[in-house]
Amino acid sequence: MSEPILTVDGMSASIGGQQVVESVTFEVPSTGITAVLGRNGVGKTSTLRGILGLIKRQGRVTLAGDRIDHEPTHKIVRRGIGYVPEDREVFASLTVAENFALAERQAAPRREFVAELFPDLVARSKQMAGTLSGGQQQMVSVARALLNDNRLLLVDEPTKGLAPRIVGEVADALEEASHTVPMLLVEQNLEVVRRLATDAIVIDSGRVVHRGDAKELLDDAALTKRLLGVHGEAPAGEAHA
Numbered sequence: 001m002s003e004p005i006l007t008v009d010g011m012s013a014s015i016g017g018q019q020v021v022e023s024v025t026f027e028v029p030s031t032g033i034t035a036v037l038g039r040n041g042v043g044k045t046s047t048l049r050g051i052l053g054l055i056k057r058q059g060r061v062t063l064a065g066d067r068i069d070h071e072p073t074h075k076i077v078r079r080g081i082g083y084v085p086e087d088r089e090v091f092a093s094l095t096v097a098e099n100f101a102l103a104e105r106q107a108a109p110r111r112e113f114v115a116e117l118f119p120d121l122v123a124r125s126k127q128m129a130g131t132l133s134g135g136q137q138q139m140v141s142v143a144r145a146l147l148n149d150n151r152l153l154l155v156d157e158p159t160k161g162l163a164p165r166i167v168g169e170v171a172d173a174l175e176e177a178s179h180t181v182p183m184l185l186v187e188q189n190l191e192v193v194r195r196l197a198t199d200a201i202v203i204d205s206g207r208v209v210h211r212g213d214a215k216e217l218l219d220d221a222a223l224t225k226r227l228l229g230v231h232g233e234a235p236a237g238e239a240h241a
């Protein structure tokens with residue numbers, strides 16, 4: 001087992017003086033997708049924002065062995081953590097190409113890789129991002145993070161609110177991208193988790209209440225139901241390879 005790309009050790013975080021993440025400890029392996037699961041409002045987004053230093057946090061966080069918990073966000077981002085926020089923020093009144101250009105922070109952005117992954121967006125490069133479908137906007141949001149050579153991506157609920165067919169397309173893109181960069185992925189759609197995630201952590205009331213193999217968790221219907229209030233079995237006839 002190689003060194004984890006990210007370690008989070010006893011991280012707490014607060015918003016406006018109110019603690020929303022309480023001493024969470026987990027690791028993100030250097031390959032594959034680690035899912036962050038949990039009911040609404042338990043602190044999943046806040047965990048990502050704490051790692052990025054977007055909200056006040058305490059505790060120890062390392063990226064590839066280097067401590068980042070005292071660094072400002074711009075330094076952490078420059079070390080190579082890409083963020084795809086919840087609710088896919090794109091520049092609605094700019095074109096797809098302009099959205100991409102504004103995201104490029106390296107001398108040699110990975111334009112070919114992104115073009116291969118999202119041919120549909122290349123075809124729409126002159127279209128205003130605000131006129132794209134929700135799924136296409138999500139692809140723009142993911143593509144922007146992939147243009148840079150990141151060591152880790154933090155991706156927050158990329159399939160939220162998308163039509164079922166589009167969920168599969170976004171999952172395809174994330175799966176392909178995960179072969180080049182490890183991800184910490186907040187995802188409520190357990191079919192997507194089953195398909196993509198190698199590892200999983202479950203958060204409840206700001207604390208990590210479970211860590212382990214993602215499929216083992218989802219295969220344990222009683223545990224999944226207890227932790228998430230839903231069951232994780234793949235529905236019959238909906239296997240999406």
Ligand SMILES: Nc1ncnc2c1ncn2[C@@H]1O[C@H](COP(=O)(O)OP(=O)(O)OP(=O)(O)O)[C@@H](O)[C@H]1O
Pocket residue numbers: 015016020038039040041042043044045046047086
């Ligand atoms: N800007 C804010 N101001 C005050 N409280 C906030 C703010 N953002 C989040 N919180 C609170 O912090 C807690 C954790 O929220 P967070 O968004 O991290 O949860 P989440 O697990 O991502 O939820 P969701 O599933 O709805 O995305 C919640 O109780 C929420 O009300």
Ligand SMILES: [Mg+2]
Pocket residue numbers: 044045046086156
């Ligand atoms: Mg959230």
